[in-house]
Amino acid sequence: MNLNDSYIDKTYRVVQVTGLELPVERRLEALGLTEGTSITVLNKKNKGAVIVKVRGSRFAVGNNIAAGIRIEEVASR
Numbered sequence: 883m884n885l886n887d888s889y890i891d892k893t894y895r896v897v898q899v900t901g902l903e904l905p906v907e908r909r910l911e912a913l914g915l916t917e918g919t920s921i922t923v924l925n926k927k928n929k930g931a932v933i934v935k936v937r938g939s940r941f942a943v944g945n946n947i948a949a950g951i952r953i954e955e956v957a958s959r
Contacts, residue, residue, distance in 0.1 A: 883955075885932055885948035888923045894953040895920055902950040910951075913941060920956060 888894060896919045899907055914937040915921065925933040930945025943951070 883953055885923075885934070885943070885951040885953055886930065886945065888926075888932065888953060890923050890926060893920055893922045893956045895956050896951060897954050898952040900950055900952065902947060906947060906950075910943075910947075914939065915951070921953070 885894075896915060896917055898917060899910055899915065902910075910916075915934075919936060922935040923932060924935055924940060927933075927942075930948065931942050932948045933940060933942045
């Protein structure tokens with residue numbers, strides 16, 4: 883599933899970042915969003931922006947960027 887398909891207050895694992903321009907992918911890596919990283923969806927805005935928490939930092943990604951981030955749900959304990 884893509885980050886666009888996520889639900890608020892759920893934790894996911896990044897499977898792949900693909901289909902984005904190379905500078906965007908590099909910026910996401912610099913922010914800590916790499917394959918295998920756990921992310922928590924904090925909020926979703928009407929126009930498609932997704933606010934996530936990654937390694938203690940919060941940031942928002944737009945609809946087009948969120949579409950290039952493949953995720954899988956982390957099983958609840």
